[in-house]
Structure formats: C-alpha cells, structure tokens
Amino acid sequence: MSGVRTLAAVALSLFAASNVAVLAAEPKKGGILKVHHRDSPASASIHEEATFSVNIPFMGIFNNLVMYKQDVAQNSLDSIVPDLAESWAWSGDGKKLSFKLRQGVKWHDGKPFTSADVKCTFDMVMGKSQQKFRKNPRKSWYNEVVDVTPSGDFEVAFNLKRPQPSLLALLASGYTPVYPCHVSPGDMRTKPVGTGPFKFVEFKANESIKITRNPDYWKKGLPHLDGIEYNIVPNLSTAILGFISGQFDMTFPTGVTIPLLKDVKAQAPKAVCVVAPNNVSTNIIVNSSSPPFDNLDIRQAMALTLDRKAFVSILFEGQADIGGTMLPAPGGLWSMPKEMLEKIPGYGPDINASREEARKLMAKAGYGPDKRLAVKVATRNIPIYRDPAIILIDQLKGIYIDGELEVVETANWFSKVARKDYALGLNLTGNAVDDPDQSFFENYSCGSERNYTNYCNKEIEKLFGEQSIEADVAKRKKLVWEIDKKLQEDVARPIIYHGRSGSCWQPHVKGITIMVNSSYNGYRYEDLWMDK
Amino acid sequence: MFAYIVRRLVLMLVTLFGISVIIFVLLRIVPGNIVDILFDAAGFVDQADKANLEKELGLDQSIVVQYMQWIGGLLHGDLGYSYVSEKPALQEILPRIPITAKLAALALLFSASIGIPLGVISAVKQGTRLDYALRVVSLSGLSLPSFWLGLLILMASVSMFGTMPIFNPNPATWTEAFAIYAVPAMAVGFRSAALTMRITRSSMLEILRQDYIRTARAKGASEASVNYHHALKNAVLPVITVIGIEAAFLIGGLIVTETVFNIPGVARFLVEAIRWRDYPIVQNLVMLIAVVVVVTNFTVDMLYAAIDPRIRYTD
Numbered sequence: 001m002s003g004v005r006t007l008a009a010v011a012l013s014l015f016a017a018s019n020v021a022v023l024a025a026e027p028k029k030g031g032i033l034k035v036h037h038r039d040s041p042a043s044a045s046i047h048e049e050a051t052f053s054v055n056i057p058f059m060g061i062f063n064n065l066v067m068y069k070q071d072v073a074q075n076s077l078d079s080i081v082p083d084l085a086e087s088w089a090w091s092g093d094g095k096k097l098s099f100k101l102r103q104g105v106k107w108h109d110g111k112p113f114t115s116a117d118v119k120c121t122f123d124m125v126m127g128k129s130q131q132k133f134r135k136n137p138r139k140s141w142y143n144e145v146v147d148v149t150p151s152g153d154f155e156v157a158f159n160l161k162r163p164q165p166s167l168l169a170l171l172a173s174g175y176t177p178v179y180p181c182h183v184s185p186g187d188m189r190t191k192p193v194g195t196g197p198f199k200f201v202e203f204k205a206n207e208s209i210k211i212t213r214n215p216d217y218w219k220k221g222l223p224h225l226d227g228i229e230y231n232i233v234p235n236l237s238t239a240i241l242g243f244i245s246g247q248f249d250m251t252f253p254t255g256v257t258i259p260l261l262k263d264v265k266a267q268a269p270k271a272v273c274v275v276a277p278n279n280v281s282t283n284i285i286v287n288s289s290s291p292p293f294d295n296l297d298i299r300q301a302m303a304l305t306l307d308r309k310a311f312v313s314i315l316f317e318g319q320a321d322i323g324g325t326m327l328p329a330p331g332g333l334w335s336m337p338k339e340m341l342e343k344i345p346g347y348g349p350d351i352n353a354s355r356e357e358a359r360k361l362m363a364k365a366g367y368g369p370d371k372r373l374a375v376k377v378a379t380r381n382i383p384i385y386r387d388p389a390i391i392l393i394d395q396l397k398g399i400y401i402d403g404e405l406e407v408v409e410t411a412n413w414f415s416k417v418a419r420k421d422y423a424l425g426l427n428l429t430g431n432a433v434d435d436p437d438q439s440f441f442e443n444y445s446c447g448s449e450r451n452y453t454n455y456c457n458k459e460i461e462k463l464f465g466e467q468s469i470e471a472d473v474a475k476r477k478k479l480v481w482e483i484d485k486k487l488q489e490d491v492a493r494p495i496i497y498h499g500r501s502g503s504c505w506q507p508h509v510k511g512i513t514i515m516v517n518s519s520y521n522g523y524r525y526e527d528l529w530m531d532k
Numbered sequence: 533m534f535a536y537i538v539r540r541l542v543l544m545l546v547t548l549f550g551i552s553v554i555i556f557v558l559l560r561i562v563p564g565n566i567v568d569i570l571f572d573a574a575g576f577v578d579q580a581d582k583a584n585l586e587k588e589l590g591l592d593q594s595i596v597v598q599y600m601q602w603i604g605g606l607l608h609g610d611l612g613y614s615y616v617s618e619k620p621a622l623q624e625i626l627p628r629i630p631i632t633a634k635l636a637a638l639a640l641l642f643s644a645s646i647g648i649p650l651g652v653i654s655a656v657k658q659g660t661r662l663d664y665a666l667r668v669v670s671l672s673g674l675s676l677p678s679f680w681l682g683l684l685i686l687m688a689s690v691s692m693f694g695t696m697p698i699f700n701p702n703p704a705t706w707t708e709a710f711a712i713y714a715v716p717a718m719a720v721g722f723r724s725a726a727l728t729m730r731i732t733r734s735s736m737l738e739i740l741r742q743d744y745i746r747t748a749r750a751k752g753a754s755e756a757s758v759n760y761h762h763a764l765k766n767a768v769l770p771v772i773t774v775i776g777i778e779a780a781f782l783i784g785g786l787i788v789t790e791t792v793f794n795i796p797g798v799a800r801f802l803v804e805a806i807r808w809r810d811y812p813i814v815q816n817l818v819m820l821i822a823v824v825v826v827v828t829n830f831t832v833d834m835l836y837a838a839i840d841p842r843i844r845y846t847d
Contacts (some may be wrong), residue, residue, distance in 0.1 A: 040804060042570055042616055042808075043616075133585075134570070134585055134588075135571060135578075135581060135585075136578070138579065167724055177679075186618065189618060190619070203617075204796070205616060205617045205624070205801075205804070206796055206800060206804050207796040231698075231794070233794045234791065235791050235792055235794065237683055237686075238683075238791075238792055238793070238794050239687060239692050239694055241687065242684050242696065242794075244690055245689075245690045245694055245696050246694070246695070247695070247698055267690075336540065409563075409564070410569070410572060412563050412564045412568070412572075413572060414568075414571070415564065417571065417678075438777075445695070448579060483710075513655055
C-alpha cells in the first residue's frame with residue numbers, strides 16, 4: 001500500500017511540476033518593464049541616427065516590411081520573417097523585390113497604413129522626396145535601388161539596378177522601420193508614430209523614455225507588457241547598483257562590460273546574464289596617403305606585430321573574438337575558416353616569429369633600435385577606444401615605433417578622421433547587419449563616406465560587386481573570404497578584435513533573446529513578459 | 533545706503549553683460565558645434581546635409597548677429613529652442629531648476645548646521661581628543677571627492693538595505709522624498725561642511741583670544757554666553773563669506789552628485805548640453821548660474837551690514 005502511495009505521490013508531484021512548467025511558460029500579461037538606458041539619444045528617429053541607443057527604446061514603436069525573427073539569436077536570411085509585408089518574392093532576374101502588404105494595419109494615430117507609406121519612407125531614405133531627414137546615415141544602403149513603386153494600396157516593389165540578394169537583410173534590420181507619410185521628419189524625431197506593439201508616451205532628455213502598450217496592435221494578443229520605461233542613467237556604476245538592488249528589471253542590452261559582469265553575478269546571483277558578440281570591431285586606421293605610412297612595409301610590419309590574444313586577454317578576460325573584417329563564427333555567418341585566417345600575416349600562432357619578420361620590414365624601411373619612428377596614435381576619448389590604443393602603443397614599441405596617445409573629444413573625432421588629420425588611429429566599427437554588402441561597401445568602397453582611410457582597390461571593388469549579386473550562399477561565402485583575406489593583407493584597416501559584451505535581466509523577465517551577430521535588430525520586445 | 537545698492541545693481545548688470553559675452557564667445561571658440569556632433573554620432577560627414585542643418589539652426593550667421601538674436605530673445609523672455617530636443621529652452625530648463633535648488637539649499641543647510649556648531653566645539657575644546665577627532669572629520673571631508681563619497685553611499689545603501697535612493701519625481705512616502713534629496717545633499721554638502729567647520733574653528737580661536745572675551749569672562753559671563761553670544765557673533769563674518777562662496781561653487785559638486793545619484797537637475801543637464809554643444813541651453817543655464825552667483829554675492833555683502841553694526845555702506 002505504501003508503495004502505491006509513494007507512486008501516487010511521485011505521479012502527483014510530477015504532474016504538479018509539469019503543470020508549473022506549463023504555467024511558467026504561459027506568458028503573463030501586464031507590468032511595466034524597467035530598463036536602464038546608457039545615454040540620452042539625440043532624437044527618437046531611428047532613420048536619422050546611427051546608434052543602438054535609439055533602436056533599443058524606439059524599435060518597439062515600429063514595424064518593418066520584414067524583420068529578423070526575434071527569438072532566433074543569429075540573424076540570417078533564413079531567420080527573416082514577414083512583418084508589415086505578408087510575403088515577398090524576387091523576380092526571375094533578381095532585380096525586383098515585391099511585397100504584399102498586410103491590410104487593416106493602423107498607425108498609432110488611427111490613420112491606415114498603405115503602400116504609400118512604404119514609398120514615402122524609402123524615397124526619404126534614398127534622398128528622393130521633398131521632405132528631408134536632417135541626417136541620413138544609411139542612404140548608401142540603397143545605392144542599388146532605382147525606385148520603390150506601389151501597386152495599389154497593398155503591394156509595393158523595390159526595383160534594382162542589379163541583383164542584390166542582401167537587400168532583404170538590410171530591410172530586416174532594426175534600422176529599417178516604415179515611417180508614416182503624414183508625419184513630418186521633425187515630429188518623428190520628437191513624437192514618433194508607428195504601427196508597432198508600443199506607442200510613444202514621452203522622451204525626457206537625460207531622464208527617461210516611456211512607451212506604452214498599443215491596444216490596437218495588429219498582432220492580436222501582443223504585446224504582453226503594459227509598457228516599458230527606459231531610465232537614462234549615464235553613470236554605469238549607478239546603473240549596475242540599480243540593477244543589483246532590483247530597481248531595474250534589465251540592464252542596457254550589451255551594456256555590461258566583461259569585468260563588471262563578475263560583480264553583477266556576485267551581487268545578484270539570480271540574475272540571468274548573457275555574453276554575446278556585438279559585431280563591433282576594434283581596428284587600426286592608417287593614413288596611407290602620407291609618410292611614413294604610405295610605405296607598405298611599415299604598414300605590414302605594424303599588422304605583423306599585433307598580439308591580438310593579449311588585447312582579448314587584457315580587455316575581455318579572454319571573451320572576445322579574433323577575425324577579419326566579418327564577424328567570426330560561431331556568431332558570425334561570413335567569417336573565414338580558422339586555417340585560412342591563420343595564414344594571413346600577423347594572424348599566425350607564433351607571435352615572436354611575426355615580430356621578427358616585422359622588425360626586418362622596419363629595417364628595410366630604415367628604422368631600427370637607433371632610429372625609432374615617432375607617431376601619434378589618435379583615438380576618441382572614451383574608454384573603449386582609449387584602452388586598446390594604450391595596448392597598441394605598447395605593442396608597437398617592439399618594432400621601433402614610439403607611439404604617443406592623442407585623445408580626441410567625440411565632438412571632433414570623426415571630423416578629424418574625415419580630414420585625414422592623423423597618421424595612425426584606433427577606431428571602432430559597428431555593423432548593423434551581419435552582411436558583407438553593408439560592411440564592404442560602407443567601409444572599404446572607393447569614395448564611401450565611412451571609408452575613413454580612403455582605401456581604394458579597384459580589383460577588390462570588382463569583387464565587392466561580384467559577391468553582392470551572388471545568390472548562391474556557399475559561392476558568395478568563398479568570394480567573401482577571399483575579399484576579407486585581401487583586405488587584411490593590404491592592411492586596409494587591420495582588425496584587432498571583435499568585442500563581446502554582457503546583458504543581464506532579473507529572473508522574472510522572460511522572452512529575451514540577445515542577438516549574436518548584431519546589436520541593432522533585437523529590440524521589438526513584443527514577446528517579452530514578466531513572471532511576477 | 534540707497535545709492536550704494538543702486539551702484540551695486542548697476543555693477544551687477546555690467547558683470548552679467550560681460551559674462552554673457554564671454555559665454556557666447558567661449559562656446560563658439562570650442563572646437564565642434566552641434567552639427568558636427570550630430571553628424572559625428574552618425575559616423576559620417578555629408579557636407580551638404582551639414583550645411584543645411586547649420587542654416588536651419590542659424591549657425592551660418594555671423595557671431596554678432598547670433599549674439600544679438602540671443603540677447604534680444606532673452607530680454608523678451610524667449611530663450612530659444614534646444615537644438616537637440618527641439619523644444620523651447622525654457623520648457624527644458626524650468627522643470628529642472630526646483631530639483632537643483634532643493635538639492636543646493638539642503639546641501640547649504642547641511643553645511644551650515646553641521647559645520648558651524650562643530651567648528652565652535654572644536655575651537656572651544658581646542659587640543660582635546662574631541663578637537664582632534666573633529667579635525668580628522670573635517671580633513672576627510674575636504675579630501676573625499678563627492679562623486680566617490682556618493683558612490684560609497686549608494687553601495688552601502690544597496691548592501692545594507694537592498695535598495696538605493698534613485699530619483700523619483702513623485703516620491704510616495706516622506707522617507708522616500710527624504711532619501712531622494714537629503715542623501716545626495718549630504719554627499720555634496722560634506723565638503724562644504726568640512727570647510728565651514730575649519731573656518732569657524734580658526735575664526736573662533738582668533739576671537740576667543742581677544743581682550744573683550746577675557747573681559748566678558750572676568751565679568752562672570754557663563755561659558756555658553758561667552759562662546760555663543762560674544763565670540764560666535766563676531767566670528768561668523770568670515771564663515772558667511774565662505775558659505776557665500778561655497779554656494780557659488782556648489783554647482784561643480786552638484787554636477788557629479790546629480791550624475792552619481794541620477795538626479796535630473798540643472799547641473800547634469802548643463803554637462804549634457806555642453807557635450808552636445810546645445811548653445812541655447814548652455815548659454816541660458818550659465819547665465820542663470822551667473823545670476824545666482826552675483827545675487828548671492830550681493831546678499832552676502834548686505835548680510836555683513838545686518839550682522840555687524842560696525843559695517844556701514846555709505847553713500
């Protein structure tokens with residue numbers, strides 16, 4: 001009898017446990033999610049800004065035509081799902097991308113969403129409309145788009161100069177929301193109107209950003225939260241203390257440094273913390289148009305002397321990735337295989353042999369222990385730039401280069417770089433989408449505004465185009481690897497490492513997915529809920 | 533006296549005019565303007581877009597025209613628009629003033645109510661253990677940076693109470709309101725209290741050695757009467773001067789304290805505005821601070837005459 005009782009008790013407890021599990025998995029409605037925000041964004045207009053300080057609080061206000069599935073950590077063409085577009089189709093020649101749009105969707109102010117809004121948005125992004133953005137940082141993303149043509153109220157097509165399969169990847173980015181025609185760019189900067197799961201409530205500069213549940217959201221039953229409050233706390237120590245004391249449900253996504261993560265885990269052991277690559281590379285910019293770095297030997301010597309593992313070990317306690325231009329695997333989709341990477345000068349395992357070779361190149365260029373090369377190493381005056389610059393200066397000493405740190409205030413950094421008023425600099429490059437088109441054309445294409453080093457190699461430029469039109473992913477990957485290898489060999493912009501950072505949330509926050517190959521695309525937050 | 537006050541008021545206006553010119557010119561000498569920063573944040577420089585925005589914000593006009601427009605607007609109560617938020621500058625600045633004013637007032641109150649009595653005790657008990665202990669406290673107050681003290685307070689608060697006084701515009705309870713303002717005020721006022729204590733002590737020691745103090749004692753006055761009625765009243769003048777100066781310097785301490793305690797006051801807002809080169813906000817805020825400093829100086833000078841009958845401002 002007791003055996004039966006025991007069995008019954010076990011069965012009951014298992015049932016109860018499974019029931020609890022089911023209940024725990026069932027999203028609960030309501031609650032205001034409190035999130036720390038690292039700084040006060042310049043505006044609320046995603047199209048006009050180039051920082052995820054804007055995407056994070058405002059992405060939930062909008063919808064895209066298509067988007068990256070929010071619960072899949074790795075963004076890829078396979079993880080793109082319909083949003084305001086119900087479906088899409090490529091023409092046979094790959095030069096036309098057509099979308100069927102969802103019907104019955106309303107803007108937060110009650111006006112209906114139509115294909116005219118899609119045309120307005122992309123005409124404005126391409127700089128073709130009467131109304132202009134103050135700033136238009138991603139205009140070059142659509143260089144291959146001839147025009148956007150609506151067909152009736154619920155169909156729209158993007159007509160291209162040449163096939164560009166990755167256009168879909170760009171349209172899925174958190175940087176590509178659809179804006180309403182009837183709201184001016186000025187109003188979108190201060191009182192944004194969207195079709196998304198959350199409505200804008202207020203944006204108090206340096207204080208807070210509040211968004212509230214859209215009760216008429218076209219995805220029935222979503223969002224689960226009543227709203228989200230982003231408290232702007234620029235002081236990271238205060239913000240982390242706020243999280244530890246439970247005043248924030250979540251830290252600023254990707255806002256916890258690796259060393260700080262230990263403190264969080266020690267003081268809030270129940271917190272859920274995730275470390276992920278943020279697809280931001282730390283790299284060296286070299287002014288190759290003037291001496292001494294117009295000499296390829298010196299540039300190559302510099303690339304050879306880099307001990308990337310030392311950077312990763314000192315700054316990230318080993319938790320960062322070494323690679324070429326494209327984000328390394330497993331987070332990244334397009335990185336070279338390890339064996340190919342290690343064959344590139346400076347990436348081999350024997351750093352002493354590389355440095356010996358570097359010293360020979362320096363001797364060839366006329367430098368040695370008795371004739372050292374003095375240079376200023378310019379960088380932005382913020383720790384994520386300054387800290388690696390100091391390590392770089394230390395490593396350059398080994399090949400007779402005496403670097404002097406020149407810190408530049410943020411206000412003057414990009415102007416200085418654009419003027420080519422530097423010999424050597426340390427820079428960070430963020431990629432919104434893990435796609436070669438975005439990275440290559442933006443940073444290495446001849447004449448591109450963000451090609452700070454003015455690197456221009458017509459042969460490689462041709463390859464950029466070839467990989468861009470290639471629809472076969474396997475073939476495209478091989479082309480991308482070849483390009484990336486050449487960029488590193490040319491010392492176009494030597495990549496030191498790809499950073500990682502942490503995000504933490506309280507255990508009652510459910511449904512968060514931190515993207516592993518972009519910091520710009522995973523903040524719709526319509527599936528988030530709180531188990532309390 | 534009347535003529536003196538009028539003269540001072542005219543001098544104040546001249547000072548404020550000078551300050552307005554200096555602020556305006558200095559802001560424009562600093563490399564980079566709002567347009568540079570807005571575009572730098574986007575990581576690219578499109579010269580045509582930049583030129584359009586400079587025109588839209590009126591930054592393409594000559595510095596003299598820009599100054600005249602600002603002063604003209606100021607005289608009509610129009611402070612211009614924030615370049616960043618695109619809201620009227622007055623609308624941005626006004627709600628933040630009471631927050632910083634409360635903090636500053638509480639910090640000064642803390643400074644005076646702690647610094648003066650402890651300074652008197654330290655002087656009266658000169659050379660005793662209590663005096664040494666108080667001197668250590670005052671020295672540490674002068675040595676501890678307020679941002680560090682603020683962080684220590686926050687860490688202790690989280691560690692001991694599991695919470696911390698983070699700003700809430702509508703505190704639910706009296707204790708919450710107290711924690712929100714009083715704790716940061718103590719953090720920023722500690723340095724000022726330490727300085728007040730040291731000045732009070734040295735001033736008291738000097739006065740306590742005066743002949744009239746000895747006379748008061750010889751006449752049989754009680755120690756309390758000697759210390760507080762005869763000595764403190766005469767020792768307090770330099771203390772008032774220091775408190776007046778500290779009121780002006782307080783804004784520096786408030787910048788870090790408002791940052792550490794995440795208080796959305798004027799001081800933190802000013803730093804952010806400088807970072808963005810948001811000229812209308814910076815110019816008007818610095819003018820506001822200048823007015824506060826000038827008026828405080830004037831008030832302190834008037835207080836001298838009220839406290840010390842020997843001081844008279846003649847026509």
